[in-house]
Amino acid sequence: MKKKFITYTHLIFLGLALFSAGCVKQEVVPTNRFTDPTYWTSEDKANSVANMAYRQMFSSDDHFGNELLSDNVYNGYGSTNEKLIATGLADASNPRFANDWGDAYGGIKTCHTFLENVDRVTAMSAELRERRKAEVRFIRASLFLQLTTWYGDVPHFTKDISYEESKVVTRTPQAQILSWIHQELDEVAAILPKREDYAPADNGRITSGAAVALNARAYLYENNWTKVAEYTDKLINSATYGRYSLFPNYEELFWVRNEYNSEIILSLQYVPEVRTWGTLVDYAPMSANARLSLAAPTQQLVDSYLMKSGKKWTEADPAYANRDPRLNATVVYDGSKWRDRAGVEYTVVINPDGPNRTDGKPSDKYTGAGTAQTATGYYYRKYADPAASSYTGGGGIWESNLNIPLIRYADVLLMYAEAKNELGQMNATVWNQTIRELRRRAGFDNTGEALDIQTNDQNLLRDLIRDERRVELALEGLRVFDIRRWKISETVLTQAPRGAKFEKNGGTFNYITYPAGNFSRNRDYLWGVPRSERNINPNLSQNSGY
Template sequence: MKTKIIKYISFILITTAILSSCNDLDLAPTNRFTDANYWTSTEKAAAVLNMAYGQMFNSNYFFANERLTDNLYEGRGNTNEKIITSGQADAALGRFAGEWADCYSGIKTCHILLENIDLVPNMDPAVKERMKAEARFIRASLFFRLTNHYGDVPLFDYNISRQEANTIERSPKAEVLEFVRNELNSIVTLLPKKGEYSDKDKGRITQGAAMMLLARTYLYENSWSEVASITQRIINGEFGNYELFPSYEGLFLPENELNDEVILDLGYALNLRTWMEMYDGIPISVGGRINAFAPTQELVDDYIMRNGKAIHEDGSGYNENDPYVNRDPRFGATIVYHGYQWVDGSGKVSTIYIRPGSSAEAGASNLDEYSGPGQNSTATGYYIRKYFDPQAPEGMNAGLNLILMRYADVLLMYAEAKNELGEMNESVWNQTIRPIRVRAGFTDAGALNYPGNDNMREIIRRERRSELAIEGLRLFDIRRWGTIETVMNGTPHGAKFAANNTQYIELEQRRFNPERDYLFAIPQSQRDINENLTQNPGY
């Protein structure tokens, strides 16, 4: 993956100047890559494919999607995501235009490769077919992303002309999903299984990634039989052998990248290709710049106790005045709270003081102390730990890979599908939720044994939230469950730091219109160019 990134970076620097066009469906690369003189070597073809890898997704969207949910709250500025969650977005919003443009730019790159790679002389046929399959996966993933956000979108499988781009109509979502699924089923056997790539190519798209994306196309439509069937095949090792990494906290550390749980990730390399969103999420005292987004009390409250009970269940042992004791071990690997023991890359331990009035306790000026809305410190009373890269230099230009797909999610999808089909039992539990909790660090029988009660849907949904928090997936879960209408309507909360530490912080109200906000607006800039692009309801 690292080798691939270096090539991709150098290629991007060469080509950035020509990436412009009036219509986002006809974005460059243009003549440079359609000219037969370019396609003279496998290395040049690989450079175009690596560019497509870089366009498949990025760190900005990874964290921005989480900020569109009840997991995180933005305390500073008037960002695109804050405008969306406040119910004030219109069709001119930058996020709507940017995501549309980025997806179609990546699709364009895939089409350029697919239509020109056969020009490369003396290319290894097996390598060529694999590269085509990788490009088709990236194209399918981009169309899937588009239809999830915008519903009906223009669908085409070739490099369309400027005239076509300016007149094309939106295809129904069902057709887009059918295309995506057909592509994934067609390419799966053309891709290597996990472990079949050489070391220099580790991190590329595999059969497992294709099947997991296929499972997600059904998960997001609540098509449970298909979800159960596909995920069971992955669990059975048909597409490579995956397993849970032994340490939940270690799963997100740079020394453990590309471990046996990772199915697909975004590759980064320190000082070459980096991301820095965590600069505004970690405590200021340990290297953060400001706090722009922070975990909500609602997320904190969903972490169960070590005995397996939700905090408000009888017998949980939860103490509202000492709320962080005996909680789900994943809580401390994800969220920083008052009194947290922060360990940096050198092994130095710092106590993080957040509660108002804790400056004296800190023994110095306290940059992390909650001081109200709109300040440099946290707006919620919490900071983020998950995805902190201890190897990152000052400024948090991290080289840590961001995981897009991992095996724990496969187990959670399978558990949810079996439950929705009325087929959840102790055997399924012991194959899915139990090993996830064992890996997390639970030891109490109450947390590990099959509960066999009527709250299984709630248990599984809470498990997904705790296991996958800050991984960019919550938005798609609350959309498909329909709970977004509730959890994104009303006042989110922070820690019990208001009114002299006697009340929970009340944050700015969020609004979700179910008649409009399940979909993004079709960008107005594109509708100004192409009158055939209709608009989604309510915009």
Template sequence: MKKINLKNILIACCIGLFSLSACNDLDQVPTDRFTDETFWLSTDNSELVVNMAYSQMYKSEKMWQDESLSDNMFDGRSNTAERVIRNGLADPSLGRFADEWKWAYEGIKTCHAYLDNVERVPDMDASLKEKRKAEIRFIRAYLFFRMTNFYGDVPFFTKDLTIAESRTISRTPRAQVIEFIHKELDEIMPLLPKRDNLSKDDNGRITKGAACALQARAYLYDSDWAKVEEYCNKLISVQGEYGTYGLFSSYPDMFLQDNEYNTEVILDYAYVPSVKTWQEMYDMAPLSAGARLNAKAPTQSLVDNYITLNGKKITEDPDYNANNPYVNRDPRLSATVVYHGFQWTNTDGTKRTIYIKPGSNDNKVDMYVSSSANTTSTGYYVKKYFDPKAEADLKSALNIIMFRYADVLLMYAEAKLEQGALTSAVWDNTIKLIRKRAGFTDSAALDYPSAASTDALREIVRNERRSELALEGLRYYDIKRWKAGTKYLNGYVFGAKFASNNTENIRLDNRQFVESRDYLWAVPLSQIDLNPNLKPNNPGYAN
């Protein structure tokens, strides 16, 4: 969303347009006098609120934190909240539970402020008003959706709350909130533009396609396969109505500044050079590429998920060489993960080798030392979302993709599978297209596996989803909806075969996943202290 006036977002925040410091996060009362009778007298002022809502919808930090909750990534440098959660040690006083709650309700507060006051703006163009209201309603729906995924039942309301109301409201059943989200998204779709009709200055704004994709994802998380198919099909087969989308020609190049707003991107979260940037790659990329240390690293589990070029798992391919494990692999591996021997492309186009395996070379800047050193804790670094145009200290202005067309194809394939209808034709129009774009050419990898059982097909589709969407913030939610926490989030985290003189895999935390507790987070203790009506807490957490 580069052309939305992000400078004005910063100005609005600085002047205290919405001071979010009230004692209860559900009721953050505006305190600046500019928010009363004088503020809503101009369209320009109302646009500041829309810009603020966009800025509160998502951000890079959320994506990387969500990845750390999954089996794709390990936080090695510190005892982060995500690491505490994955090790089964979290309780309702954990700051991460409170921070996520506060962040979401701040954004919801902004949405309600807009919807409650926009009709006061004199002489505002009627079509612009309806479009902006639809955008705001999307953001509110997205934030409530995120809240239900973490907390289940949540306080739900569609207008600003008074302090008194905020201290008495109870939690609304998740199903009721989800029903509202579906209704909202259906209602706003006709009010939103298609991506095809956006001007260059409006790139990044919420569209019909974005609302349709969120609908599909919301139904996906409830395993409502018929509805997933319905809404994905609107983006696949009825493109004239919901916008024209397709796979971008190059998988690695899709994550570069030069290719933002391409036909695969349905919605992204925008950054602007020097004005609004993100810096997480400073603690994830190879140190030789400008990082200061390694705080988050891909896991061996993620690396092992990438199939070989003939479409087989590494455990099934007789040609797979454990002593040379990164050759003849899914090309998306090298677009996502930096491994030992990786051919890194410098900003001037020249290439150099990244040495990670201990003792392999005199150049030790990126080499694995131990799980507590400043270099990688797993033997891997992050490649996806590395921005060659990053500023000093790897400050990046690269947009973060929230919804893209490949995800729609994968959701559609999964929905057809779960309805017993994953045919060769469906495969060819989903998985095969995605693999061809990734760089597969062997027919064994591209053709429909007609001999595979339903369970085998399910594993193929799920693994394909992991490889295609790795490090994009979706894996944790897939594990949750599959109810596969014990399978993927329980037991030791492993890294590359760099331990004990390169004879054993690095062994890290012994993660603990409790089926009766860990699919939901605790309602923050700080919120229960302010409002006892939020009890009882989720199962497994004391009030």
């Protein structure tokens, strides 16, 4: 259910409380009477509201939808709200604008309800109560960060507001909101436990390390390089907020059996049979029982993967052989191997002139724009855990219980490297702590050219670090924020999206090419305040161009 800002005072929880923030199962059914003193009588009831706040922090739909807003994928089937935004065609009535606004304020309502009532639960220990407050304060800060990143100035308040107040509230300057976010995250980082201090039953709960990492990300979005370096350093060169490290296998990092590994700082939680997500049904190969290919990786993304030797890929090189192994772990290309839920490995054929399938599986071949198959000649592999036990229903069902990573230690390393370079402090020591470690984990050749820093030129290093960030975090919903803060959206989103060389013209295969989009630097770096909200509250001003 999508919540409007005007209905902020009507907190509606849907169905059962489907999961706890960690591994603890919910046993209490929330009601809509959370301000009634008779509700706040037990720890379980308080946890029900806190757990709902966790659930409202983010969604799998937005995680995948955010990637559609970037140049990493092309939405070739139908026209989504995200495609309209990415191509500069959205107006203030776009449903994505309204949904994100409403969902965030709905989550903030939940947070305020919890924070203003949890002290009534006298049976809850003071220590646990303060810890739960810190978790919910983190969620509230993350929701305001999402809002101010998309819309700029937004209404900001730290207590529950009345129905009448919600109709006249005004927008708060972005700088003021960000200052509050930084202070809030600093305060909760001092309260929350480290990841090592949680019991296994609490796996997945917000930690002090998550608060520090999110604060670093907030500073990253401001291009505040000194603060980015300071906060990422707390996680790289200190154990005060927990010990983190890269998981040794990049592909298996995104498998259920490894979801609480030492690289995961924050993840969106899912529970088998109880709370699952099925988005990959519209991104995986058709032969893997996908429904259709809603969107697919672009050739621009594929081209950004280096050779294993560390050299840039060129047209003279093989299309996919000897590439950065993260390519194969992220993208399905023609000739890729795919293992089905029964453990049977087969070859994915996407080339239109390739052999036809003889095993009864649906075809993955490129058949042109607007069809169920891929529009670019590529499919998603990331998140596609091959284990049948990772899905509700097993077999060919795509209801996954995999936790979706929201912040990884790899991102911390990349933020640190970028900040150090922008500050003119990149050197072999920083490189070896960050880029070298990422490439070593990925499986690059063990040579100086592949692993060692090759230049001191800040501009060249900037391009290298940005490309490293693109491939390491590909399909994780972060690229859109990078191209926006780098102010290159008006360049990369107005270039013609390309796919593999599967477009036949006069007997010759050329790159698949689609019309370029539009992006106005004077308008599209901020989203429009939803028209429906301004119809209700005339005090809400509008961003330029909407």
